[in-house]
Amino acid sequence: MLCKEFSAHVRKYLWGGHFWSGSYFAGSVGGAPLTVLKQYIEQQKRPV
Template identity: 80%
Template sequence: MSPRWNPNPDIRTGRHVVYNLHVHLVFVTKYRRGVFTDAMLTRCDEIMRDVCADFEAELKQFNGEHDHVHLLVHYPPKVQLSKLVNSLKGVSARLLRKEYSAHVRRYLWGGHFWSGSYFAGSCGGAPLTVVRQYIENQQRPVG
């Protein structure tokens, strides 16, 4: 790399790849029950950071309310997003149910913690209109 180049910490490199992938995830509790307390959200943050680290991903931001959590995850291209989500939800559900069992049982039953669905939105980088314009303006060879 050129010494004049200021590295961006979000742009990472692998053996054959340069990447900057972020995803915004939202997980909702089963039946949207308001189970979370401040202490539970703090613990959920810790659990999810550990799970992300196991996938060589980084949990950049975490927060939540009584019935859902938001995550901003920076992940490598080798990570299959659905597997990361499955692990995040599975591990956090198991540990939160175990560590806060009496509290959780008041709101949730039947072995479920999270709703089966989730939101995943790609984010970061330039807006789509800018990327489209950049691609459109490439110097395509004629003939």
């Protein structure tokens, strides 16, 4: 929706058409045990 409405302004803030970079993530785990979090991270796809 933002891209449609403000495409000229928003374009300079995009990485490959997205508002975020595939190399960075910040989030909450909601109290999940560290073992579960570690397993989740290890199963993520890595950039080629």
